[in-house]
Amino acid sequence: MTARAGEEALGFDPGDRSFAGVAAIGRIRSAWRAGDCPRNLRQARERGGGHARLEIDAPYRPGLAGLAEGQWIWLLAWYGDRRRDLIVQAPAHAEGPRGTFALRSPVRPNPVALQLVRITTLDAETGRLEIDATDAFDGTPLLDIKPWLDTVDRPPGP
C-alpha cells in the first residue's frame, strides 16, 4: 500500500476487529463507475447528479411507507472497496495531512458514507426511488435510509 507524505496507517485492518455485521437493504444505481466517481455530492450535482436511483430489495420495501416524493433523506452506504486502515490522510485537495475523522473521505475505519439527497420519484411497490444525486458508483450497497429532521439535523442558528 502506497502512502503520501504525512499519511499514517493503523497497522491492522479494522475489518478484522468487527463486532457486528451490516446487511444490504438494496443498492445505489448511478452513471458513475469506480475510478470515475465525483469527489463528493456537490461535485456530483455539478455533473448532473449521475442518474441516481435506489433499488430496495423486496423484503425491505414495506420500510418505505411514509416516505414521500420531494422529501430529503439520509443515505448510509458502504464504500467498502477502499482500504480501512488509513488514520491520517493527505488528500490532494487539502493542505497537508489531516485525521480521518476530520475528513469526509470514503477511506475510513468503517466506510459508511453519509449523503443527504432528495427523493424525486418513489415507487414503494417496486422498491425504486429516483434521487437528485449521488457520488456513489453503480451497485454500491445501501445500508439505511433515514428521514432528514429539521429539529436535530442542523446546527442551531441561521
Added chain:
Amino acid sequence: MTARAGEEALGFDPGDRSFAGVAAIGRIRSAWRAGDCPRNLRQARERGGGHARLEIDAPYRPGLAGLAEGQWIWLLAWYGDRRRDLIVQAPAHAEGPRGTFALRSPVRPNPVALQLVRITTLDAETGRLEIDATDAFDGTPLLDIKPWLDTVDRPPGP
C-alpha cells in the same frame, strides 16, 4: 417478540445476512442507562445533555487531528441492543404504523444511529471529547466521526 398493531417483521434477522463487519473506534459515555434513554437528541438536550463524552481507542486517536472545539460533527454509533427485523413500526408517539425508513427509531435492519453534536472540549492525546449531548446510553460503540459540512449536509434554501 411482541408486536404492536400494524407492525411487520422481516421473517429473518438482517444480522444473519451480513456482508461486512463494523469495528468500534471507541465508545459514547453518558449518564443514560439502557431503558432510561432520551427518545432523541432534542429530548436529550432538554434533559441537560447527559454529560455526554467520547472515548476514542488509542490506535484511532491520530484520526482526530484537524477537529476543533466548537465544531459540529456527525457521530455514527451502533445501537445493537435492539431487534433488527422490524420493517413497519408503530411508535407510541406516531399516528399509526410507518415504515422503518421513514422513522429515526433505533430499531432498524442496520442499527447505525446518526447524531449531530457539538464538540465542547477535545483532547486528541487522550482521545477524550466532551460533546453537548447524546441520546446513547453509556458504553454505546462508536463507529465514526465526520465533520458537518455546510455545503452538503443541509437542504438548499433558508
